[in-house]
Amino acid sequence: MGWRILLGWLSFVAALGLAVIVTLAAQRYGFPVLAQQIILAVVTSSVAVPLIYLLRRYADNRPWSGLGLSPLPSGLPYLLLGAGFLSAMMGVALLAGTLAGWIRVVDVHLPVETLLVILINIPIAFFYEAFPEEVTFRGYLYTNLRTRFGSWLALLLQVVLFVSAPVALTAAMVAAGVGTWDLITFDYIVNLIAFGTALQLCRIFSGNLWMCIGFHLAWLEIVRFVIVPSDFALIEVEYLSPYGSYLVSLGSVIVGIAVLLGWTYRNRNRQKELRD
Template sequence: MNHSNSRFSNILFYIIITCLIFIISPTITRFLDQTTLPNDISQLLGGLLFTLLAISFVLFIHRQKNKNIFADIGLLSKVNLPFYIALALPIVLLTLSIVLGMITGTITNLSLSSDNSVWCAFLLNILVAFLYEAFPEELLVRGVILSELRKKLSFLPTLFLLPLIFALIGFLSHVFSTLIITGNLTIPPLLIPIQLYIFGIALQLYREYSKSIWPSIIFHLICLELSRYVFNQQNNPIIVFNESMTGMMMLIGLFITMYLGSIISLSILLFWKSKK
């Protein structure tokens, strides 16, 4: 087998294993949800499983295929100015989303929740979301798969190809985990893979600009928490406000400001970085 075919087989192998991990973890978590365990505990156990499977796969690659995998995926990258900028950008964009919402009249009566149980749920969900989604997904997709793709393809093709792979893996994970649990073949709404694709582009730009996987993990985690405890006012939010129309801040805050704002900002920063 020549080097090109070997590289392609590695990419395919990494995608298949990642897809299997994406299916196994939510399936077991949903099984646990049907037990007498509290929902938070089952989610936490599912997160631990997902993270352990992801780390185990990276360790397998390190031992069997690539001794430089930790450096390749940006897990141990040096901290530099682009790293700090990539960490700060989501906070700037969140502030901008709130300001835009207030200026346009989309939101009014802004305040912090005084419900301690809401804050406890939010803090616990940060840990769950890190273990169950942000860390293992970024480690496998923007880490393992991207590092192998970049050995064969340049930046621009992977910017459009990897988010497609990410959306496909997410789609298959939903379909097969639901099929295993319920016995029914359920196709998720088209909006979900579209959202995953746009989200995937933003996540990859964080990875590319910072040369580290950590800013993409942090951005992933922030977006998860914003969608659950800030922009979604139907789910005991930590920031309470009235919306002119239900769901508008999910559109303005998450899709336009966080996703598209990150894509535009990081594209400009990458262009500027390439010219220096």
């Protein structure tokens, strides 16, 4: 199992690294930003997902369906559940920040340009971040870890692997002279830990990766285009305190973790009562 975990982790890191290399080359040749983003998305998913499929099929000798990725028609309710749940948690965080005096809602807009950008960004974010990350970490790696360590220890180990992936890639880029450590900050690591925990709890709670993908995708779009201190945002806000920004981006995820833990604990007690 150790080799399968390592190969699964390397599959994503290698895919992301190759995507970055190809995109840097495209940047040097003057490709527009949108084209670079599309390249990142296409290369990451087209390399990582097939490698994970091959590992699942030939190293694990297990069906792809065991990862919790149901066919999309049946997975659509879980996708919407994940997106809706994260949106609700964002709403709670925004309300709490407003009541605490950390956030002020300036205006609510519906700019056509922003809606168009969101429509364009959704498939890019899906194939660059949400889909390959969930298939790799909350799907393949967690499924293998759970067979040996159980759900909760597997969750912690998955978070460690999730955090170590961008750190390892950054280290490789720094060693190659094409990167810096600027992005690997304390805040970034804390966000990854919270985000990886919440996403894995979505998988444990629902048993379906589409909930993780919906949660992941909704968070990306909301923090980029919806609740933003800009007149191009759908909800234009002003952060009156640094805590306001943390509350929206990180607090909403932490609230989600608390809710998911509560639901999971309640369901386990209910199942125990039924067995008794």
